[in-house]
Amino acid sequence: MNDLIAELIHSSKGYCYETAGVIICFFNDAEQARCCANKITVTVGKTVEVCGSQVSIF
Numbered sequence: 001m002n003d004l005i006a007e008l009i010h011s012s013k014g015y016c017y018e019t020a021g022v023i024i025c026f027f028n029d030a031e032q033a034r035c036c037a038n039k040i041t042v043t044v045g046k047t048v049e050v051c052g053s054q055v056s057i058f
Contacts, residue, residue, distance in 0.1 A: 005044055005057065012036035014055070023057040 009016050009025050012032055016025040027033040030053050037048040037055050047058040 025055040
């Protein structure tokens, strides 16, 4: 997992794991998930999908 992505997730108070090349993240609420997804998209340029309080990074 990219250290910068992990840092963005943890700074947004989320936790994550990586499986089959996809990083799955969980947050306490949907607003935290959207905020982190935006940070990842802007900073790293990865494709990010948000579903409620879950974020998937491809």
